[in-house]
Ligand SMILES: Nc1nc2c(ncn2[C@@H]2O[C@H](COP(=O)(O)OP(=O)(O)O)[C@@H](O)[C@H]2O)c(=O)[nH]1
Protein backbone atom coordinates (compact mmCIF):
# COMPACT_ATOMS: atom_id res chain seq x y z
CA UNK A 311 0.00 0.00 0.00
CA UNK A 312 1.27 3.47 -0.82
CA UNK A 313 0.98 6.62 1.20
CA UNK A 314 2.75 9.69 2.53
CA UNK A 315 4.49 10.24 5.85
CA UNK A 316 2.69 13.13 7.55
CA UNK A 317 4.26 12.98 11.00
CA UNK A 318 7.23 11.40 12.74
CA UNK A 319 7.58 11.07 16.50
CA UNK A 320 10.64 9.16 17.65
CA UNK A 321 10.54 6.00 15.58
CA UNK A 322 6.84 6.11 14.85
CA UNK A 323 5.88 7.17 11.36
CA UNK A 324 2.31 8.26 10.66
CA UNK A 325 1.49 7.38 7.06
CA UNK A 326 -1.58 8.69 5.25
CA UNK A 327 -2.88 6.19 2.69
CA UNK A 328 -5.94 7.55 0.90
CA UNK A 329 -7.09 9.36 4.02
CA UNK A 330 -6.46 6.49 6.44
CA UNK A 331 -3.65 6.90 8.96
CA UNK A 332 -1.26 4.04 9.76
CA UNK A 333 1.35 4.25 12.49
CA UNK A 334 4.35 2.40 11.17
CA UNK A 335 7.88 1.54 12.17
CA UNK A 336 10.82 1.80 9.85
CA UNK A 337 13.18 -1.02 9.06
CA UNK A 338 16.82 -1.38 10.02
CA UNK A 339 17.52 -1.70 6.31
CA UNK A 340 16.98 2.02 5.77
CA UNK A 341 19.64 2.96 8.26
CA UNK A 342 22.08 0.60 6.56
CA UNK A 343 21.33 2.15 3.15
CA UNK A 344 21.61 5.61 4.68
CA UNK A 345 17.98 6.42 3.93
CA UNK A 346 16.19 8.26 6.71
CA UNK A 347 12.46 8.54 6.00
CA UNK A 348 11.27 12.12 6.51
CA UNK A 349 7.91 13.87 6.62
CA UNK A 350 6.66 14.29 3.06
CA UNK A 351 8.12 11.02 1.80
CA UNK A 352 5.94 8.85 -0.36
CA UNK A 353 6.34 5.31 0.91
CA UNK A 354 5.18 1.75 0.39
CA UNK A 355 3.99 0.14 3.61
CA UNK A 356 3.12 -3.31 4.82
CA UNK A 357 -0.23 -2.32 6.33
CA UNK A 358 -0.68 -5.62 8.20
CA UNK A 359 2.60 -5.52 10.05
CA UNK A 360 2.83 -1.71 10.11
CA UNK A 361 6.22 -1.41 8.50
CA UNK A 362 7.59 0.99 5.91
CA UNK A 363 8.94 -1.13 3.07
CA UNK A 364 10.20 1.43 0.63
CA UNK A 365 10.82 5.17 0.28
CA UNK A 366 9.96 6.52 -3.18
CA UNK A 367 12.37 8.85 -4.96
CA UNK A 368 12.08 12.44 -3.71
CA UNK A 369 11.33 15.56 -5.71
CA UNK A 370 13.36 17.58 -3.20
CA UNK A 371 14.39 17.57 0.43
CA UNK A 372 14.94 20.32 2.95
CA UNK A 373 17.32 19.93 5.88
CA UNK A 374 15.75 22.42 8.28
CA UNK A 375 13.06 21.38 8.80
CA UNK A 376 13.55 17.78 7.66
CA UNK A 377 10.92 17.38 5.00
CA UNK A 378 10.63 16.23 1.40
CA UNK A 379 8.49 16.65 -1.70
CA UNK A 380 7.59 20.30 -1.13
CA UNK A 381 5.69 21.76 -4.10
CA UNK A 382 5.58 25.43 -3.28
CA UNK A 383 6.69 28.05 -0.80
CA UNK A 384 4.63 31.03 0.29
CA UNK A 385 7.10 33.83 0.96
CA UNK A 386 5.69 36.34 3.44
CA UNK A 387 7.34 39.65 2.64
CA UNK A 388 6.79 42.51 5.04
CA UNK A 389 6.95 46.04 3.62
CA UNK A 390 7.32 47.75 7.02
CA UNK A 391 8.52 46.54 10.46
CA UNK A 392 10.61 44.86 9.15
CA UNK A 393 11.12 46.99 6.03
CA UNK A 394 10.92 45.44 2.58
CA UNK A 395 14.17 43.65 1.76
CA UNK A 396 14.51 42.83 -1.96
CA UNK A 397 17.70 40.83 -1.31
CA UNK A 398 15.97 38.61 1.23
CA UNK A 399 13.11 38.00 -1.17
CA UNK A 400 15.49 37.22 -4.03
CA UNK A 401 17.52 34.86 -1.83
CA UNK A 402 14.39 32.94 -0.88
CA UNK A 403 13.22 32.78 -4.49
CA UNK A 404 16.66 31.57 -5.57
CA UNK A 405 16.79 28.82 -2.94
CA UNK A 406 13.34 27.64 -3.92
CA UNK A 407 14.07 27.64 -7.64
CA UNK A 408 17.22 25.62 -7.00
CA UNK A 409 15.25 23.13 -4.88
CA UNK A 410 12.43 22.76 -7.37
CA UNK A 411 9.95 24.51 -5.07
CA UNK A 412 7.61 27.03 -6.70
CA UNK A 413 7.89 30.45 -5.05
CA UNK A 414 4.67 32.34 -4.35
CA UNK A 415 5.06 35.86 -2.99
CA UNK A 416 2.76 37.48 -0.45
CA UNK A 417 3.31 41.07 0.70
CA UNK A 418 2.15 42.03 4.19
CA UNK A 419 1.62 45.25 6.14
CA UNK A 420 0.76 47.34 3.07
CA UNK A 421 -1.66 49.14 5.40
CA UNK A 422 1.33 50.74 7.14
CA UNK A 423 2.52 52.52 3.98
CA UNK A 424 1.82 55.99 2.63
CA UNK A 425 0.45 56.24 -0.89
CA UNK A 426 3.85 57.06 -2.37
CA UNK A 427 5.51 54.16 -0.51
CA UNK A 428 2.75 51.89 -1.81
CA UNK A 429 3.46 53.00 -5.34
CA UNK A 430 7.09 52.00 -4.90
CA UNK A 431 6.12 48.50 -3.68
CA UNK A 432 3.74 48.08 -6.60
CA UNK A 433 6.69 48.49 -8.96
CA UNK A 434 8.13 45.34 -7.41
CA UNK A 435 4.77 43.57 -7.38
CA UNK A 436 4.26 44.29 -11.07
CA UNK A 437 7.78 43.19 -11.90
CA UNK A 438 7.59 39.86 -10.09
CA UNK A 439 4.24 39.23 -11.78
CA UNK A 440 5.72 40.13 -15.16
CA UNK A 441 8.47 37.53 -14.80
CA UNK A 442 5.89 34.86 -14.02
CA UNK A 443 5.42 34.66 -10.26
CA UNK A 444 2.12 34.67 -8.45
CA UNK A 445 2.03 37.67 -6.12
CA UNK A 446 -0.57 38.40 -3.45
CA UNK A 447 -1.20 40.93 -0.73
CA UNK A 448 -2.06 39.31 2.60
CA UNK A 449 -5.61 40.70 2.67
CA UNK A 450 -6.52 38.68 -0.44
CA UNK A 451 -7.65 35.85 1.79
CA UNK A 452 -10.12 34.29 -0.67
CA UNK A 453 -7.52 34.17 -3.45
CA UNK A 454 -4.79 32.84 -1.17
CA UNK A 455 -7.07 30.00 0.02
CA UNK A 456 -7.10 28.66 -3.53
CA UNK A 457 -3.35 28.10 -3.84
CA UNK A 458 -3.18 25.11 -1.51
CA UNK A 459 -5.27 22.61 -3.48
CA UNK A 460 -3.38 19.36 -4.18
CA UNK A 461 -0.07 20.94 -3.18
CA UNK A 462 2.34 20.73 -0.29
CA UNK A 463 3.14 24.24 0.83
CA UNK A 464 5.78 25.61 3.17
CA UNK A 465 5.53 29.09 4.65
CA UNK A 466 8.60 31.24 4.88
CA UNK A 467 9.70 34.80 5.59
CA UNK A 468 11.43 36.77 8.33
CA UNK A 469 10.25 36.75 11.92
CA UNK A 470 7.53 39.37 12.13
CA UNK A 471 6.63 39.12 8.44
CA UNK A 472 3.14 37.94 9.29
CA UNK A 473 3.17 34.16 8.74
CA UNK A 474 1.25 33.24 11.87
CA UNK A 475 -1.23 36.08 11.37
CA UNK A 476 -1.97 34.99 7.82
CA UNK A 477 -2.49 31.37 8.80
CA UNK A 478 -4.82 32.49 11.57
CA UNK A 479 -6.84 34.52 9.11
CA UNK A 480 -6.97 31.63 6.66
CA UNK A 481 -7.88 29.02 9.22
CA UNK A 482 -8.05 29.89 12.91
CA UNK A 483 -7.83 26.25 14.08
CA UNK A 484 -4.48 25.45 12.48
CA UNK A 485 -1.74 25.08 15.03
CA UNK A 486 1.20 26.68 13.25
CA UNK A 487 4.51 26.37 15.08
CA UNK A 488 6.05 29.80 15.34
CA UNK A 489 9.60 28.58 15.55
CA UNK A 490 10.19 31.17 18.25
CA UNK A 491 8.67 29.42 21.22
CA UNK A 492 11.68 27.33 22.12
CA UNK A 493 13.92 30.39 22.23
CA UNK A 494 11.42 32.26 24.39
CA UNK A 495 11.69 29.47 26.95
CA UNK A 496 15.23 30.64 27.54
CA UNK A 497 16.69 27.16 27.70
CA UNK A 498 20.13 26.42 26.43
CA UNK A 499 18.81 23.63 24.30
CA UNK A 500 15.98 23.98 21.84
CA UNK A 501 13.02 21.83 22.66
CA UNK A 502 12.74 19.10 20.06
CA UNK A 503 9.67 19.68 17.98
CA UNK A 504 8.33 17.33 15.39
CA UNK A 505 7.27 18.55 11.99
CA UNK A 506 3.88 17.69 10.64
CA UNK A 507 1.91 18.09 7.44
CA UNK A 508 -1.50 19.58 8.16
CA UNK A 509 -4.45 19.42 5.77
CA UNK A 510 -5.60 22.83 4.61
CA UNK A 511 -7.98 23.75 1.77
CA UNK A 512 -7.61 20.40 -0.05
CA UNK A 513 -3.84 20.48 0.24
CA UNK A 514 -1.21 20.19 2.93
CA UNK A 515 0.92 22.74 4.69
CA UNK A 516 3.99 22.22 6.79
CA UNK A 517 3.34 23.37 10.35
CA UNK A 518 6.83 24.88 10.61
CA UNK A 519 8.42 27.66 8.53
CA UNK A 520 11.08 26.51 6.06
CA UNK A 521 14.06 28.01 4.25
CA UNK A 522 14.94 29.90 7.39
CA UNK A 523 18.65 29.35 7.03
CA UNK A 524 19.74 31.10 3.89
CA UNK A 525 22.89 29.22 3.14
CA UNK A 526 24.31 29.06 -0.31
CA UNK A 527 27.31 26.85 0.41
CA UNK A 528 28.13 24.29 -2.26
CA UNK A 529 25.68 25.64 -4.79
CA UNK A 530 26.94 25.99 -8.37
CA UNK A 531 27.07 29.53 -9.69
CA UNK A 532 25.25 28.34 -12.80
CA UNK A 533 22.33 27.14 -10.69
CA UNK A 534 22.08 30.55 -9.06
CA UNK A 535 22.16 32.21 -12.46
CA UNK A 536 19.42 29.93 -13.78
CA UNK A 537 17.28 30.63 -10.72
CA UNK A 538 16.88 34.20 -12.00
CA UNK A 539 14.23 33.06 -14.44
CA UNK A 540 13.89 36.26 -16.45
CA UNK A 541 17.56 36.18 -17.52
CA UNK A 542 16.69 33.33 -19.88
CA UNK A 543 14.71 35.76 -22.04
CA UNK A 544 17.95 37.52 -23.00
CA UNK A 545 20.32 35.23 -24.90
CA UNK A 546 23.91 36.47 -24.68
CA UNK A 547 26.78 36.18 -27.13
CA UNK A 548 28.44 33.55 -24.95
CA UNK A 549 26.09 30.69 -24.21
CA UNK A 550 27.53 30.15 -20.74
CA UNK A 551 27.56 33.89 -19.95
CA UNK A 552 27.36 34.57 -16.22
CA UNK A 553 26.26 38.16 -16.92
CA UNK A 554 29.07 39.53 -14.79
CA UNK A 555 32.16 40.80 -16.60
CA UNK A 556 31.51 39.36 -20.06
CA UNK A 557 31.22 41.55 -23.12
CA UNK A 558 28.07 41.59 -25.29
CA UNK A 559 25.82 40.59 -22.42
CA UNK A 560 22.12 40.93 -23.22
CA UNK A 561 21.18 40.65 -19.56
CA UNK A 562 23.31 43.64 -18.62
CA UNK A 563 21.83 45.54 -21.57
CA UNK A 564 18.34 44.70 -20.32
CA UNK A 565 19.26 46.04 -16.87
CA UNK A 566 20.51 49.27 -18.45
CA UNK A 567 17.37 49.83 -20.48
CA UNK A 568 15.14 49.02 -17.51
CA UNK A 569 13.64 45.74 -18.71
CA UNK A 570 15.29 43.85 -15.85
CA UNK A 571 14.79 45.37 -12.41
CA UNK A 572 18.10 46.76 -11.17
CA UNK A 573 17.62 45.35 -7.66
CA UNK A 574 17.18 41.87 -9.15
CA UNK A 575 20.45 42.10 -11.01
CA UNK A 576 22.30 43.54 -8.01
CA UNK A 577 20.91 40.80 -5.78
CA UNK A 578 22.03 38.22 -8.33
CA UNK A 579 25.57 39.61 -8.21
CA UNK A 580 25.59 39.61 -4.40
CA UNK A 581 24.31 36.04 -4.19
CA UNK A 582 26.67 34.68 -6.82
CA UNK A 583 29.65 36.37 -5.21
N1 LIG B 1 -0.36 46.37 10.35
C1 LIG B 1 -0.20 45.05 10.07
N2 LIG B 1 0.33 44.25 11.00
C2 LIG B 1 0.48 42.94 10.72
C3 LIG B 1 0.11 42.41 9.45
N3 LIG B 1 0.41 41.08 9.44
C4 LIG B 1 0.93 40.81 10.66
N4 LIG B 1 0.98 41.92 11.45
C5 LIG B 1 1.52 42.05 12.81
O1 LIG B 1 2.93 41.83 12.76
C6 LIG B 1 3.37 41.13 13.93
C7 LIG B 1 4.12 39.87 13.53
O2 LIG B 1 3.22 39.00 12.89
P1 LIG B 1 3.35 37.40 12.96
O3 LIG B 1 2.19 36.84 12.21
O4 LIG B 1 3.55 36.95 14.35
O5 LIG B 1 4.69 37.17 12.13
P2 LIG B 1 5.56 35.84 11.95
O6 LIG B 1 6.76 36.00 12.83
O7 LIG B 1 5.95 35.82 10.52
O8 LIG B 1 4.70 34.68 12.31
C8 LIG B 1 2.13 40.88 14.76
O9 LIG B 1 2.05 41.85 15.76
C9 LIG B 1 0.98 41.01 13.78
O10 LIG B 1 -0.20 41.43 14.40
C10 LIG B 1 -0.46 43.31 8.47
O11 LIG B 1 -0.81 42.95 7.33
N5 LIG B 1 -0.57 44.62 8.85
Ligand SMILES: [Mg+2]
Nearest residue numbers: 473474487488
Ligand atom coordinates in the same frame (compact mmCIF):
# COMPACT_ATOMS: atom_id res chain seq x y z
MG1 LIG C 1 5.05 33.31 13.77
Ligand SMILES: [Zn+2]
Nearest residue numbers: 546551553559
Ligand atom coordinates in the same frame (compact mmCIF):
# COMPACT_ATOMS: atom_id res chain seq x y z
ZN1 LIG D 1 25.11 37.68 -20.23
